[in-house]
Amino acid sequence: MKRILLGMALTLLFIPKSFSQGNTEYTGGYKINFNEDGSKYLRIIAWGQFWAQYSDDVPDDASNLNLSVRRARVLTFTQLNKKFLILTHFGLNSLNGSNLSPTGKGESSQLFFHDFWGEWQIGKNIAAGSGLHYWNGISRLNNSSTLNFMTLDNNRESWAALGLSDQFARHLGVYLKGKVGRLQYRVSYNEAITTTLDSGNDPTPNGRAVYRGRELLGAGNAGKVVQGYFDYHFLDEESNFLPYKVGTYLGSKKVFNIGAGFLNHRNGxxxxxxxxxxxGEDVNIFAVDAFYDAPLADDGSAITAYGVFQSNDYGRNFVLGPYGTGNMIYGHVGYLIPGAADKSRVQPYLSYQTRTIDAIDDNATRFGIGANLFMTGHHSKLTLEYANSKVGNGDSSGVLTLQAHIYL
Structure with missing residues (x-):
């Protein structure tokens, strides 16, 4: 493993300079204009993330090193005028040697809609939409963009309803988004899914809660989810044109936000x-968070910091994989090493999560240390991260991941 660690580290730190030039002409994807001033357009964005992961904690007959396509995505959105917009986002996730199919027709090989919604502008700073959407509640990380993480990936427990009340962090419903002064908001009213990740488990006498409310109690009793997120922008204001929250601005903005959000699923x-x-028992999740991202000097250095407290109430003694009734504290911090914006830049970072799990009367922790090599900002980067996780009295588990990321 030491040889693999050394090889991955050398790959990350010693990229030839010929690959380090920035792209100052990038304007947010390929844009097709339908009129001369560009107010009627179609924009197309594509990205991919490719992983090599090494772990010692595997069964005897399993490989320590595994390759996968973490994400393969295409997103388009179009406006024929400023009064309405339609967005389409499709792709696949976590394609690996275990779920590839011989002719590409297997379930994991299939593209599916991540987002598909229409939006109407109903006032200067307010819009409403409907469809399969990502205007989520709870926290900034539950609204994360996968294009520009600072860490290797999102904090998994922050996508707190993924596969329980929604389809891959997206609900089917209606939303309202906008801003009042420096306060931005997003609220939504949604359908809950019937078949959840918990559908294979049955309720037992005095046992844990089972996330099957809509299935077992009916849509009338457990069919709707309400959620919202509100954040106040003290410094530079971020865009809320799309729902995807930026992970790190690499010193291009000076942002300090404080936010709070919630999710309620009655009889979920x-x-x-x-x-x-x-x-039935209600599912209630609440969070408060803070995000700071700013340049430190004129030399190109910058800091990114984020922290969140999240209260997770999934019902009595609920625990299922990364989900569990209890509380969570998570944070990360990164430092962008000084350098020119059009050259390769390095950003080391740390992350830490601790959460209580009521069902086992214990807690879980996860520590991550890594670094990003930005060759063309977020458009072309490598990320190397080592993460160590521990649940209750179990053994800790370490995973080393090298990611190549590109988006156009």
């Missing part, structure tokens, strides 16, 4: 009493 989970009777 089901519990069983000692006599076998079923009843």
């Amino acid at each position: 989970v089901v519990v069983m009493d000692g006599t076998g009777n079923l009843e």
Whole structure:
């Protein structure tokens, strides 16, 4: 493993200078204008993330080193005038040797819609939309863009309803978004999914809550999810044209935001009493967070810092993979080493998460250390990260990941 670590580190730190030039002409993807002033247009963005992961904690018959396509995505949006917009986002995730299919027809090989919504401008600073959308509640990280993470990937537990009430962090519903002064907001009213990641588990007498409310209690009792996120922008204001929150601006903006958000799913989970009777319990998730991103000097250095406290109430003793009733604290910080914007730049970072899990009366932790090599900003970068995770009294597990990321 030491040889692999050394090789990956050398790959990250010693990229030839011929690959280090920036692209100052990039304006946000390929744009097709339908009129002379560009107010009627179609914009197309494509990106991919490619992983090599090494872990010692694998079964005897498994490989320590695995290759995968973490994300393959295409996003388009168009406006024929400023009164309405339609957005389409499709792709696939985590394609690897275990889920590839012989003729490309397997479930994991198929493209699917991540987002598909229409939006109407109903006032100067307010818009409404409908469809399969990403205008999420809870926290900044539950609205993260996958184009410009600072860390290797998102903090997994921040996508707190993924596969439980939504389809891959997207709900089908209606939303309202806008701003009042420096306060931005997004709220939505959505359908909950019927078949969840918990559908293979049955309620048991006095057992844990099971996330099958809509399935077992009916859409009338457990069919809707309400969520919202509100953040106040003290310094530079971020765009809310699209829902995707930036991970790091690499010193191009000076941002300090404080936010709060929530998600409520009435009767989202089901519990069983000692006599076998079923009843619903509400799912309530709440978070407060802060984000700071700013240049430190004229030499190109910059800092990115984020912290969040999240309260997770999934019902009685709920635990399922990364989800669990309890509280979570997460934070990360990164430092962009001084350098010219049109040259290769390095950003080391640290991340840490700790969360309580009521079902086991214990906690879980995750520590990450890594670095980004930006060859053309976020459009072409390499990320090397080592993460160590531990749940309760179990053994810790370490994973080393090298990612190549590109988007156009």
